[in-house]
Amino acid sequence: MVRRVGEALVMNTRLSQNSRLQRIPGPHEMSRFWRSPIRGPWLTSVFGIVLLVGIPVEFLTGVVSWAAYDPRLHGNDVTTHHGILSVFLFDWVTSPSWIYRVSQGTHVLLGLVLVPVLLAKLWSVIPRLFAWPPLRSIAHLLERASLLLLVGGAIFEFVTGIMNIDYDYSFGFSFYDGHFFGAWVLIAGFVVHATLKFPRMWASLRSRPLHRELQVGLSGTAPEVPEPGDDPANSLIAANPAAPTISRRGVLGLVGGSSLAVFFLTSGQSIRSLQGISVLSPRTQSYGRGPNAFQVNRTAVAAGIRPVDIAEAWALTLIAESSGRNVSLTRDQLLNMQLVTADLPIACVEGWSVQERWTGVPLRLLAEQVGIRHPTGARVESLERNGAFSSASLSGHQVRAPESLLALKVNGADLSLDHGYPARNIIPAAPGVHNTKWVNRITFSGVAT
């Protein structure tokens, strides 16, 4: 034992000029402490290139989701402070109707599938955390600071995302504020890291073709060969490797297999045909059979809807903002108007979505009832007593879309109470929370005639 420690000291003295510091045993002794024979730039680069594609997709679909809330319209902004980060906003689209379903489904599902890859990437580079000396130069200090943003931002986004899709708000801040802010922190660190490391990643990937690596079993597994000019004291390649217990293809199989398992276990809430096996998806529990048997986002009880609110006396109030003209319509009067039936999705920010057949009155016909032929927007209010989404603002574009409906029926039957009876909005391509349920008042803007 004493001799082995002695040998270690001699080796370290030779390896590094900072021998005095390096004598403290621990993970900063790169060559002795880190002994995994498969750790190395190539393996890190494989995980790296997956994240190089995945993280930007996550960022873009996330930004799209924020834009889909139309935060420039009154009351729609779910974040509280975003400074110049709102410059790119545009009026959200209404066609194709599945666009939010696909983009947000991708955001959530890809995020979950990337969890094993992110963990593998962190494992593969952990010796770097203990690199010795901890700060070699000003450049090294700045790089470590940007890595803090990258790793902190990434794990924060994954954790808050997972908690939010599972309705866990115990983090104690607004999910929207946190996830929005974290995304920018992550992307700031990501841009620096990806730009600086790309040449190295590319060279590493080219040094060992993947298809050849996949043919190497455990017995042939050997450490990577350092590139000329690499600093051996701070290399990911172990100088004193242990005997391999798993091959590189074994690790790739384990990580890829875990991602695949996550995909099948959670995708059923977005892809109906996979519902049966998606046992860990928060939204694949069955509501039984029938026209109203699909996912409910907020129950009538939770929303504080009282039987008296929706009894025979219920009437929809339509108001023209400019002229003050208003009209009240009972459910029977609405049913006697010109109804439209359309297949439209409900797609939630939490990633789950369903597509149902809705029948109702187009919003633009309702605007005409109060004399507005070219509506430029609408404020929709619900009977809901509590909750952040008891009202929503729609753009003129959304109100004028022929398939934007005040739905009265779904799949041929009256809406159930949990799905918004007596009437609810269905706006093509809008996030689920803008499909206001238990609607009782709509205020249209635009020139009244």
Added chain:
Amino acid sequence: MSWLRRRYGDGPLHLVLSTACLAFAGYLVWTVLPAPNSVRILVWIAAAAAIHDVVLWPLYTVLDRILRPTDRSRRGRHTSVPLINHIRVPAVLSAVTLLISFPLVLRHSEPAYHTASGLTEQPYLGRWLLLTGSAFAASAVIYLARLLRTRRSRVTQ
């Protein structure tokens, strides 16, 4: 340029990118600070930066080290099949599936889940346990099959 490399430690691209990134991060903090509970957001990001390296990595490394002797004791018997990956694979699957669904499995978000869906989180713990159990069982069956095959090939030799 060699001056920059000597004093700073890297090239101009590195300097420009890193400073821009940190300045932007400063702007982000300044922007988010007025938000309610913003300090908590910052604390969570700092904790997120550390959680893998300080909590998860030591945990799974120690577990892996504990597992390794299961094979070391068999070293030298060339007929034996290494056991370690037959534990690692189901253990990783179990851990990953828990990570992506822990609020449901631990019923940590039951009230909000019920408010939203009208349903309970009751099924998830059982599902996750069943999944974990099946993964270990399948792995054990494959291990036994490999062991039998090795034994048989030794007999035929």
